[in-house]
Amino acid sequence: MTGHHHPRSRGGFIEHTIAGLHFAMERALYADRSASGRGALQQLDPRVKVAGLGALILASAMAAKLWVVAAALLAAIILASVSFISIWTIATRVWFATLTFSAAFAVPALFLTPGTALYTIPGVLWTITRQGLTTAGFLVLRSETAATLALVLVFTTPWMHILKALRLFRVPVVFVVILGMTCRYILLLLENAHEMFESRKSRTVGPTTRGQQRRIAIASTGALLSRTFQLSGEVYLAMQARGFRGEVYILDDFQMQTLDWLAAAGFTGLTAGLVWVGR
């Protein structure tokens, strides 16, 4: 009866998709839980973290020496550790994904950047140059450093506090609203996708072929985007209906304590040091 079906595809596609979406939603909630934890950075004023970690990202982007970028990455890892964010969490959520994306640009740079030949791949005769290796190293390491610092910020600061801090630094309201709505849109997309695939699961009896799985995926993507777009429009209307005019207000007051000033001095010193030695 099912001889033409792939035996391993039995229910797997939809169930894997549901499990993946559930995992992604759990990850989003983990950020909230971690931000209210008891680590070192969690105790700091959000303004210090936004400015300090942002400055470190800029310093690593400006550094002209590879070891300086590596030092910024090391600083990010130390900050994550004292904030109870595990290396495993950083590796699985940032490093592997960033490496995949940055490698797409870094690998061609290995061969295409002119310079001193280091190694030629036998057979295809592609030559890796010293300059290519440096360029690729910068690209990968800068991306990893920036992503790690950003993750440290998001995992140690409630999202609304980040938005509020950005507004206090005079980031234009339209940018902050777009950032806030983007976050909400991604969560809605996940929730909708989860619901849609669960409903699909309840209506799917028996095994599905790879062709059927592809058709389900294509049909779902279109419907999902349109549904999420409509719902995110409603969310924005609901925000307006409750008095939202673009400004971010929160109940917690930001107040600089001694620890915050010390941390601000630490971030300033570290950033200045990285910029100086990285020239």
Added chain:
Amino acid sequence: MLFEIDNLTYRYENNAALNDLTLSIPEASRVALLGANGSGKSTLLRILDGLHFGVSGGAKFRGEDLSEEHFGDDQWAFAFRRQVGLVFQNPDAQLFNPTVFDEVAFSPLQMRWSKADIKDRVMETLEWLQIAHLKDRPPHRLSGGEKKRVALASVLVLDPAVLLLDEPTAGLDPRSQSQLIDLLVEWGGGPKSVIIATHDLDDLADIADRCYVLDAGRLAAEGSPDEILGDRDLLQRTNLVHAHRHRHSSGEMHSHPHRHE
């Protein structure tokens, strides 16, 4: 008059959701907007809440135009939002904060109330709606009935003079429906106005003194709940009741338009 809608037309792309609609809602009213799905009830509520603006005709709140120009003025917009609250049909659209407490505090924060007042008022509202125990929970993790209560709390926290509700009992179990109706009855009355869009006729007499029936974006009828419920032709014409075969206790089997109580 609380609201005046004058020859108003509203279109989604090329489809008219409201078509040359004219109606008036007096102060201190308990109004039901009745109509089948797609009759324009939700659109009308959004017009009344100043979220949508007609392509022609006009809408007024206490004699002032509900126009984009007016809503561009922060002071005017805040004063309006303070007085008129809208509870959306889909609570997921309305709940976007990390915790229930933050959700209910959202509107008072926008109104720039003092933080001490906000904390007191939010707790008072949560306790009144019997959801204080949920205050630290993420809203999207709640049950349907709890979400509806949080959505209601997020609007009632401002103690608005006018409450607009879009299908408030849709998707709720009978007990949650009845609790919600009790809450609305308790809250309404006196100088407060409640305008409810619904196609549920069962609780009409409890929630409304006046009904407006919409059909394809036009006003099909208006009257008291008794007058509207007594007009079987109207209810059938506007798809508010339907006919299907059923058996009476006498054993007789036949079909006629009816609603389930």
